[in-house]
Amino acid sequence: MRDAELCFATATELVRRIRARELSAAEVMEAHLAQIDRVNPKVNAIVTLVPDQATAAAIACDEALARGDKVGPLHGLPIAHKDLVLTKGIRTTYGSPLFKDFVPDQDALIVERLKKAGAVTVGKTNTPEFGAGSQTYNEVFGETLNPYDTTKTCGGSSGGAAVALACGMIPIADGSDTGGSLRNPASFCNVVGFRTSPGRVPVWPSRVSWSPTSVQGPMARTVQDTALLLSAIAGPDPRSPISIAEPGERFREPLDRDFKGVRVAWGCDLGGLPVDRRVTEAIDSQRGVFETLGCIIEEREPDFQDADRVFKIFRGWAREIAHGETLKNQRDQLKETMVWDIEQGVRLSGPEIGWAEAKRTEIFHRIGRFMETYEFMVFPVSQVPPFDVKQRYVTEIDGVKMDAFIDWMKSCYYITVTGHPAISVPCGFTPEGLPVGLQIVGRYRDDFGVLQLAHAFEQATGAWKRRPPVAA
Numbered sequence: 151m152r153d154a155e156l157c158f159a160t161a162t163e164l165v166r167r168i169r170a171r172e173l174s175a176a177e178v179m180e181a182h183l184a185q186i187d188r189v190n191p192k193v194n195a196i197v198t199l200v201p202d203q204a205t206a207a208a209i210a211c212d213e214a215l216a217r218g219d220k221v222g223p224l225h226g227l228p229i230a231h232k233d234l235v236l237t238k239g240i241r242t243t244y245g246s247p248l249f250k251d252f253v254p255d256q257d258a259l260i261v262e263r264l265k266k267a268g269a270v271t272v273g274k275t276n277t278p279e280f281g282a283g284s285q286t287y288n289e290v291f292g293e294t295l296n297p298y299d300t301t302k303t304c305g306g307s308s309g310g311a312a313v314a315l316a317c318g319m320i321p322i323a324d325g326s327d328t329g330g331s332l333r334n335p336a337s338f339c340n341v342v343g344f345r346t347s348p349g350r351v352p353v354w355p356s357r358v359s360w361s362p363t364s365v366q367g368p369m370a371r372t373v374q375d376t377a378l379l380l381s382a383i384a385g386p387d388p389r390s391p392i393s394i395a396e397p398g399e400r401f402r403e404p405l406d407r408d409f410k411g412v413r414v415a416w417g418c419d420l421g422g423l424p425v426d427r428r429v430t431e432a433i434d435s436q437r438g439v440f441e442t443l444g445c446i447i448e449e450r451e452p453d454f455q456d457a458d459r460v461f462k463i464f465r466g467w468a469r470e471i472a473h474g475e476t477l478k479n480q481r482d483q484l485k486e487t488m489v490w491d492i493e494q495g496v497r498l499s500g501p502e503i504g505w506a507e508a509k510r511t512e513i514f515h516r517i518g519r520f521m522e523t524y525e526f527m528v529f530p531v532s533q534v535p536p537f538d539v540k541q542r543y544v545t546e547i548d549g550v551k552m553d554a555f556i557d558w559m560k561s562c563y564y565i566t567v568t569g570h571p572a573i574s575v576p577c578g579f580t581p582e583g584l585p586v587g588l589q590i591v592g593r594y595r596d597d598f599g600v601l602q603l604a605h606a607f608e609q610a611t612g613a614w615k616r617r618p619p620v621a622a
Contacts, residue, residue, distance in 0.1 A: 153181040153184055153185065154318070156173075156177070156178055156181040156182070157181055157182055157185045157318030157319070157321075158318045158371075158617065159321070160321070160371065160372050160374065160375050161224075161227055161321040161322045161370060161371075161372075161375040161378055161379070162372075162374050162375055162378055164178055164226070164227060164321055165223065165224065165225060165226070165227060165378070168211070168215070168225060168226040168227075169215070169221070169225065171215060174208075174212045174226075175208040175209070175211035175212050175215075175225070175226030175270070176205065176208045176209050176211075176212055178208070178226060178227070178228065179204055179205055179208035179226075179228055179270060179272075180205070180208075182228045182272065182318075182319060182320060182321075183201050183204065183205070183228075183272065185317070185318050185319050185621075186199065186272070186314075186319045189297075189317045189318070189319060189620060189621050190314075190317075190319060192295070192297075192300065192620045193294060193295045193296075193297050193300065193304075193313050193317060193620060194276060194291065194292060194293065194294050194295060194310075195275055195276060195294050195304075195309075195310040195311075195313035195314040195317065195319065196230050196272070196273045196274065196275055196276075196310065196314055196319060196320075197233060197243075197273070197274055197275065197276045197290075197291040197310065198233070198240060198241045198243075198273045198274040199272065199273040200240055200271065200272065200273050201272070203240075203271070204228065204270055204271060204272040204273075207270045207271070208226060208228075208270050211225055211226040211268060211270065212226075221268050222266060222267035222268035222269075222382065223267050223268070223378060223381055223382050223402060224264065224267040224268045224269040224322070224378070224379065224382050225267070225268030226268060226270065227268070227269050227270065227321055227322055228269075228270050228272045228320050228321065229264060229269040229270065229271060229272065229320055229321075229322050229323060229324070230271070230272050230273045230274060230275045230310075230311065230314055230319075230320050230323060231260075231261055231264075231271060231273075231274055231275065231323075231324055232274070232275050232277055232307075232308055232310070232311055232323070232324055232325050232326060233245060233274040233275060233276060233277045233310070234277055234280070234281050234307075234326060235258040235260060235261055235324065235326075235366075236254040236256055236257055236258040236261065236355070237254060237257060237258070237261055237271065237274065238254055238255060238256050238257045238261075239253060239254075239255075240253065240254075240271065240273070240274065241253050241274065242254050242274065243274075243288075243290050243291075244277070244279070244280050244281075245276070245277045245278055245279040245280065245281070245288035245289075245290055245291070246279050246280060246288065246289075246290065246483075246484075247289050247290055247483055248476070248480060248483055250290045258354065258355065259352060259353065259354040259355075259387060259389065259390070260324055260351065260353075260366050260383050261324075263382055263383045264324065264382060264383065266382075267382035267383075269322065269382070272320065274310075275308070275309075275310030275311040275313075275314055275323060276288070276291050276294045276309060276310030277306065277307045277308065277309065277310060278306050278307045278309075279484070279485050279488055280472075280473065280488055281306075281307040281326065281328070281331060282307070282469075282485070282487055282488045282491050283306060283307065283487055283542070283543060283555060283556065284305050284306045284307065284329070284330055284331065284334045284335070284532075284543075284556070284558075284559050284562075285303050285305065285306050285309075285539075285541075285542055285543055286303070286304055286305065286306040286307065286309025286310060286335070287539075287542070288485075289485070293539050294309045294310050294313055295313070295539060296313070296338060296339065296536050296539070296584075297313055297316050297317050297339065297618030297619070297620045297621060298316075298339070298340065298536070298579075298583060298584055298585055298618045298619065299536065299582070299583065299584060300539075300620065301538065301539060302338075302536035302537060302538065302539055302584065303338065303536055303537055303538070303539045303541075304335055304338050304339050304536070305334040305335035305336075305337065305338035305339070305532070305536065306331060306334065306335055307325075307326070307331040307335075308323070308325030308326065308327070308331050308332055308335050308336075308343065308369060309335045309338075309339075311323035311324070311325045311335070311369050312325075312335035312336055312338065312339035312341050312343065312369060313335075313339055315339070315341045315369060315370060315371055316339040316340055316341050316371070316617075316618050316621070317618060317620060317621040318617075318621050321370065321371070321375065322368070322369070322370050322375060322378075322379045323368075323369040323370070324366065324367075324368065324369070324379075324383070325343060325366070325367060325368075325369050326364060326365065326366045326367070327343070327345040327364070327365055327366075327367060327562075327566070328363055328364040328465060328468075328563075328566065329461065329465065329556060329559050329562055329563035329566055330345075330531070330532070330559045330561075330562025330563060330566075332344060332345050332367050332369060332574070333345055333531050333532075333562050333572060333573070333574035333587065333589060334531060334532050334559060334562060334574070336369060336531070336574040336575075336587055337531035337532050337574045337585065337586060337587025337589075338532065338535075338536045338584075338585060338587075339585060339618075340576045340579075340585035340587075340613065340614060340616060340618070341369060341370065341371050341576070341614070342369060342370050342371065342372060342373055342375075342376045342573065342574065342575055342576070342604070342608075342614070343367070343369045343573070343574045343587075344367045344368050344369070344376050344380065344571070344572075344573045344574075344597075344600075344601070345365060345367055345562075345565070345566070345571065345572045345573070346365055346366075346367040346368075346380065346384070346571055346597050347365075347394065347569070347570070347571045347594070347595045347597055348361075348362030348363075348365055348392060348569055349362070349390065349392040349393045349394045350365070350367075350380075350384050350394050350571070350595075350597055351365060351366045351367055351368075351380070351383045351384055352385075352386065352387040352389065352390030352392075352393035353365070353366050353390055354387065354389040354390055355389075356390075357471050357472055358468050358471055358472070359389075359390055359391050359392070360391055360392060361464070361468060362392065362569050363461075363464045363465065363468060363566060364468065366383070367380070367383075368380045368383065371614055372608065372614060373405065373573075373575060373601055373604045373605040373608050374405060374605060376573075376601065377401045377402070377405060377601045377605075378401070378402065380398065380401045380597070380601075381398045381399060381400070381401035381402045382398060383398065384396070384397070384398035384400075384401060384597075385397045385398040394595065400598060401597075401598065401601070403598075405601055405602050405605040405606075406602075406605075406606075407602040407603075407606065408444065409440075409443045409444045409445050409603065409606060410444030411444060411446060412444065412445050412446065412525050412526070412603075413445070413446045413448065413523060413524045413525060414440055414445045414446065414447050414448070414524060414525070414526045414527070414528055415448060415449075415450040415451065415452070415520070415523075415524040415526070415527045415528070416437065416447050416448065416449050416450070416528050417449075417450070417451035417527060417528065417529045418430060418433075418434075418449070418451075418529075418530075419451075419530075420451060420454055420529055420560065420561055420564055421451055421453065421454050421455075423533060423560050423561060424533060424547040424548040424549070424550040425530055425533045425534075425547070425548070425561070426533060426534045426535060426547060426548060427548070428535050428580040428581065428582075428584075428586070429530050429532065429533065429534065429535055429580075429586055430530070432577055432578040432579065432580060432586035433528075433530055433577055433578075433586065433588050435578060436577055436578060436588060436607070436611060439607055439610045439611055440528070440607065442610065443606050443607070443610065445526075448524070450520075450524065451527075452516060452517050452520035452521075452527070453516055453520075454513070454564045454567075455513075456509045456512075456513065457513055457560075457563075457564040457567040457568075458560060458563075458564070459506070459509075460506045460509050460510050460513065460567050461563045461564070461566060461567050462494060462554075462556075463494075463498060463502060463503060463505075463506040464506060464510070464567075465491065465494070465495075465556075465563075466491065466492070466493075466494025466495035466496075466497075466498060467495045467498055467503060468495070469488075469491045469492045469494065469495050470492055470494075470495025470496050470498070471495070473488070473492050474492060474495065474496065476492075477489065477492045477493070477496070487542070487543070487555045490554070490555065510567060513567055513568060514568060514569055514594075517568045517570065518594060521570075521593050521594075525592070525593060525596075525599065526590055526591065526592055526593075526599070526600070526603055527590075527591040528588060528589065528590055528591075529561060529565070529589045529591065530561050530586075530588070530589060531561065531562065531574040531586075531587040531588065531589040532558075532559070532561060532562070532587070533547050533558055533559075533560070533561050534547055534558060535580050535582075535584045535585075535586060536584045536585070542555070543555040543556070543558065544557075544558035561589070562589070565589070565591055568591075569594065570591050570592060570593065570594055571591070571592050571595070571596065571597045571600045572589055572590065572591045572592075572600070573589070573590050573600050573601070573604045574587035574588070574589055575587060575588055575590065575604040575607055575608055575614075576588075576608065576611070576613040576614040577611070577613060578611070578613055579613075579616070588607070590603055590604050590607070
């Protein structure tokens with residue numbers, strides 16, 4: 151295979167061919183490192199690169215196969231880790247000048263699992279400072295650019311991961327999602343980002359291990375590859391008290407399914423949120439695809455009352471726990487929006503947190519009752535298409551002013567509050583050629599069902615096959 155074919159082959163195909171020894175892991179790594187060398191300077195997605203280490207590890211993968219060793223489901227696949235997760239011996243900056251030279255002496259649990267599954271680390275992907283905000287820029291590495299239009303943002307906070315995938319620099323990537331950080335950049339970059347059920351991918355280390363607000367999850371160019379990656383990182387771990395007992399192997403089962411008669415709630419604006427017309431048009435144009443699949447589509451939306459305030463309380467609470475001391479001692483080295491984030495937690499009272507917990511429970515049951523009728527819900531991922539990379543966040547949508555720097559992501563973080571799994575799958579493009587993702591939300595802990603419907607939609611549309619100009 152030519153290098154370009156290798157770099158845009160699916161992860162599933164690469165693994166099959168490496169295992170069959172039709173390709174060597176070293177060949178696959180060489181092609182991807184060449185792609186990084188050629189394309190990354192144009193988009194700034196991978197910010198720390200370890201080519202010698204990656205090449206040596208790929209050669210070791212080939213040697214293991216030659217010995218007949220038992221190998222994992224991701225054996226020989228290049229991967230880059232989000233620069234928020236610990237990587238032993240590899241710089242981890244969190245996008246902050248405070249950690250610009252920090253090299254951990256341990257791996258995060260998700261990295262442990264990826265290594266055990268045979269994935270080969272090539273480096274780290276860019277993220278906003280401490281993952282705050284859905285626009286990938288920081289004072290350590292600068293901006294990551296959208297590969298479909300380098301004057302636009304790639305979203306965030308898993309922005310570097312989404313761009314690296316879109317450009318064929320890696321076939322799989324890990325990310326994390328509090329208010330949309332897996333889903334938003336996937337939407338902006340024409341790849342797949344899956345906010346899994348809380349506990350599906352156990353998170354360690356974490357100072358808020360009981361919280362369902364922030365999750366880690368998989369990203370890839372196809373739903374099948376996303377499921378393959380999830381199979382390696384899902385499953386219980388005693389270090390995560392909310393981890394789900396179901397083993398990850400489930401996600402290597404076939405995704406094919408008959409959707410005849412499956413009821414889907416079609417929501418345009420999640421109860422009155424402003425949504426850019428170009429996003430609405432791109433999503434509405436695909437409604438017929440679900441009908442062709444046999445789904446019964448009804449224009450219905452559940453009641454998301456109080457979801458905005460609940461999300462902001464729990465987001466602020468977690469920020470204060472993680473970064474309260476930094477705010478006290480090094481405030482001048484934090485970006486303005488990060489200061490705002492932490493201060494939301496500093497100002498919280500016990501009764502406010504109690505109110506939010508009670509309301510979160512109420513919302514969970516309200517959505518559960520709604521989804522007794524509908525197996526899935528379909529919404530926009532982002533309320534806007536990719537915007538100017540120099541604009542740090544959206545301040546107005548369709549004439550409606552945003553009160554806070556995260557308000558333009560309500561279409562994602564309302565779903566966060568519910569605790570349900572949600573995926574961003576490529577849907578189409580605006581008239582300007584900018585990607586738009588469609589958000590599929592499933593029933594409580596039905597991650598597999600979400601993957602099945604997303605896979606069926608993807609196979610019917612083929613939107614994911616359109617490559618960005620910078621990678622041509």
